Amino acid sequence: MKTVLPAPDISRAIVRIAHEILERYDGADSITLLGIPTRGAHLATRIAAAINAIEGGQVAVGTLDTTMHRDDLRTRSPKALLPTLIPTAGVEGRHVVLVDDVLFSGRTIRAALDALGEIGRPTSVSLAVLVDRGHRELPIKADFVGKNIPTSRSEIIKVNLVEVDGTDEVTIAEGGVK
Amino acid sequence: MKHLLSINDLSRDESILILDTAAELARISDGPMKKLPTLRGRTIVNLFAEDSTRTRISFEAAAKRLSADVINFSAKGSSLSKGESLKDTAQTLQAMGADAVVIRHPASGAPFRLADNQWMSGAVINAGDGTHEHPSQALLDAYTIRKHLGKGAKDLAGLRVAIVGDILHSRVARSNVLLLTKLGAHVTLVAPPTLLPFGVDSWPVIISYDLDSVIPQVDAIMMLRIQQERMHEIFFPSAREYSRYFGLNRDRINALNPNAIIMHPGPMNRGLEITADAADSARSVIVEQVSNGVSVRMAILYLLLGGAPIEGGIN
Missing domain, CATH: 3.40.50.1370 (Aspartate/ornithine carbamoyltransferase)
Structure with missing residues (x-):
C-alpha cells in the first residue's frame, strides 16, 4: 500500500477546487454543492468551508444518496440507505456541483444525475472529485479534479478522511479484481 | 432475508x-x-x-x-x-x-x-x-413508537407499551410482542382472561386485567380491534361492559403520561374499544401509523x- 495523496495535498486540492468552482460560476450565490455519501458528503462540506472562507457568506451544501438509483442494485445484496439532504433553496435554477471522493466507472455519477433529475431541474450540473482514477464505463467526465491518478483496474484506491477514517490520506494498493 | x-x-x-x-x-x-x-x-x-x-x-x-x-x-x-x-x-x-x-x-x-x-x-x-x-404491522408500530418516543435511539430500550384488547385473536399483538421485546421495550398485555391466548404466561410480557392501573405507567398504548368476525363464542358479557373495563375513553386519556401516544392498527370499532374523542385526540397517532x-x-x-x-x- 502506497500513499499517493498525503493530508497537506488533500487540503490544497480542496482549496484549489473551491477557487475553480468560484471562478467558473462567478461567485457562490448560485452554487449548490451536493456530496455523495459517505466521503463525498464530507468533501462537499470541506469545499463549502473553503468557499465560505474565500467569499464570506454561506454556500448551499447538501447530500445526495444514489443507492436507490444504481443500475447494479440487482448484482449485490441491498445496502442501507444514506441520507439525502437537499438545501432549502432546492436545486431548481441552481448550479449544482456534485462532489464525490473517487471517480471510477462513472456509474455512481449516472445514478446521482438520475436522482437529481427526480428532485428538479438545475441550471447546470458539474462534478468535483478528489481522485480521478480512470476506467470510465460511461461518457462522464469530472469538471474539477483534485488529482488524476492513473491506475490499473485491479488496484484499489482508498480515500481516508478524518471525519470517517480518523486520518486524511489517499492510498493505492494492489488488489484482486474489482 | x-x-x-x-x-x-x-x-x-x-x-x-x-x-x-x-x-x-x-x-x-x-x-x-x-x-x-x-x-x-x-x-x-x-x-x-x-x-x-x-x-x-x-x-x-x-x-x-x-x-x-x-x-x-x-x-x-x-x-x-x-x-x-x-x-x-x-x-x-x-x-x-x-x-x-x-x-x-x-x-x-x-x-x-x-x-x-x-x-x-x-x-x-x-x-x-x-x-x-402480521409482521409489517409490528414494524410500522415500532417505527411509529421510535419516531415519537425514541429520542434518537436505534431501538426501543426501556419504553413501556401496553397492548389492550383481543389478544387471543390478534396477529398484530403476537408480532408486536415479538418485535417490541426484541427491541428492548417492556410490553404489558391488558385483556379480560377470556381474550388471552393459551400459554400467554410463557410470553416475555406482563399481564394485567386492570386497564386503569396500567394506563399511567405506559409510554404508548395500543388498542386492538374486537374482531367480531373471529368471535364464535361469547368472550365477554356485553359490548358496554367491555368498553367500560377495557375501552379507551376521555378519562383514561387524561390519566395517561403527558407524552404517551395512542395507537390502533385499524379498522377501529369506534365506541367499543376506543371512543371517538380518544381516536381523534391530539395524542392519537392512528392516522400517522397508516x-x-x-x-x-x-x-x-x-x-x-x-x-x-x-x-x-x-x-
Missing part, C-alpha cells in the same frame, strides 16, 4: 435496518422524490384472501413508489372463491413471473406453506395470516427485492 413470514425471521439488527431504511425513505418521499426507480421491472402480487383496506393499499402504494408492477388479487372475483387450492394459485403466480407475493390469508401459516414448499421462487411477505402474525406503514413497507420491499436474488432461505 428472502421472505418476511414472522418477526422471528428478523434479528434485532435486521429489524433496526428496516426501521432506519423506512426513516430515510420517508424523508425522501416527504421531499421532492415521490417515486424511485429501484424495483422497475419487478412484479409484486397482492394476494388477499381476506378483506383489508390499509394493508393492501399500503403495500400497493409502497410497491408503486418503488416503480414495481403491482397485480392485485383478492379472494372475491378470483378462482379462490371457486375453491382453488393455495398450491394451484401459487403455481399460477409463479408461471406469471411474480417476484414477490404479499399474502393475507385467514389460515394461520398459509404464507409459510407458500414459502416452504417450493411452489414458487419469489419472495413471500406475510401481510397477516389468521390469528398468527402513512408510516407505506414507508415501512417500501423498506421491506426494497430490502427483500432490491438486491441480488438470494437462493434458499434466510441468509
Whole structure:
C-alpha cells in the first residue's frame, strides 16, 4: 500500500477546487454543492468551508444518496440507505456541483444525475472529485479534479478522511479484481 | 432475508435496518422524490384472501413508489372463491413471473406453506395470516413508537407499551410482542382472561386485567380491534361492559403520561374499544401509523427485492 495523496495535498486540492468552482460560476450565490455519501458528503462540506472562507457568506451544501438509483442494485445484496439532504433553496435554477471522493466507472455519477433529475431541474450540473482514477464505463467526465491518478483496474484506491477514517490520506494498493 | 413470514425471521439488527431504511425513505418521499426507480421491472402480487383496506393499499402504494408492477388479487372475483387450492394459485403466480407475493390469508401459516414448499421462487411477505402474525404491522408500530418516543435511539430500550384488547385473536399483538421485546421495550398485555391466548404466561410480557392501573405507567398504548368476525363464542358479557373495563375513553386519556401516544392498527370499532374523542385526540397517532406503514413497507420491499436474488432461505 502506497500513499499517493498525503493530508497537506488533500487540503490544497480542496482549496484549489473551491477557487475553480468560484471562478467558473462567478461567485457562490448560485452554487449548490451536493456530496455523495459517505466521503463525498464530507468533501462537499470541506469545499463549502473553503468557499465560505474565500467569499464570506454561506454556500448551499447538501447530500445526495444514489443507492436507490444504481443500475447494479440487482448484482449485490441491498445496502442501507444514506441520507439525502437537499438545501432549502432546492436545486431548481441552481448550479449544482456534485462532489464525490473517487471517480471510477462513472456509474455512481449516472445514478446521482438520475436522482437529481427526480428532485428538479438545475441550471447546470458539474462534478468535483478528489481522485480521478480512470476506467470510465460511461461518457462522464469530472469538471474539477483534485488529482488524476492513473491506475490499473485491479488496484484499489482508498480515500481516508478524518471525519470517517480518523486520518486524511489517499492510498493505492494492489488488489484482486474489482 | 428472502421472505418476511414472522418477526422471528428478523434479528434485532435486521429489524433496526428496516426501521432506519423506512426513516430515510420517508424523508425522501416527504421531499421532492415521490417515486424511485429501484424495483422497475419487478412484479409484486397482492394476494388477499381476506378483506383489508390499509394493508393492501399500503403495500400497493409502497410497491408503486418503488416503480414495481403491482397485480392485485383478492379472494372475491378470483378462482379462490371457486375453491382453488393455495398450491394451484401459487403455481399460477409463479408461471406469471411474480417476484414477490404479499399474502393475507385467514389460515394461520398459509404464507409459510407458500414459502416452504417450493411452489414458487419469489419472495413471500406475510401481510397477516389468521390469528398468527402480521409482521409489517409490528414494524410500522415500532417505527411509529421510535419516531415519537425514541429520542434518537436505534431501538426501543426501556419504553413501556401496553397492548389492550383481543389478544387471543390478534396477529398484530403476537408480532408486536415479538418485535417490541426484541427491541428492548417492556410490553404489558391488558385483556379480560377470556381474550388471552393459551400459554400467554410463557410470553416475555406482563399481564394485567386492570386497564386503569396500567394506563399511567405506559409510554404508548395500543388498542386492538374486537374482531367480531373471529368471535364464535361469547368472550365477554356485553359490548358496554367491555368498553367500560377495557375501552379507551376521555378519562383514561387524561390519566395517561403527558407524552404517551395512542395507537390502533385499524379498522377501529369506534365506541367499543376506543371512543371517538380518544381516536381523534391530539395524542392519537392512528392516522400517522397508516402513512408510516407505506414507508415501512417500501423498506421491506426494497430490502427483500432490491438486491441480488438470494437462493434458499434466510441468509
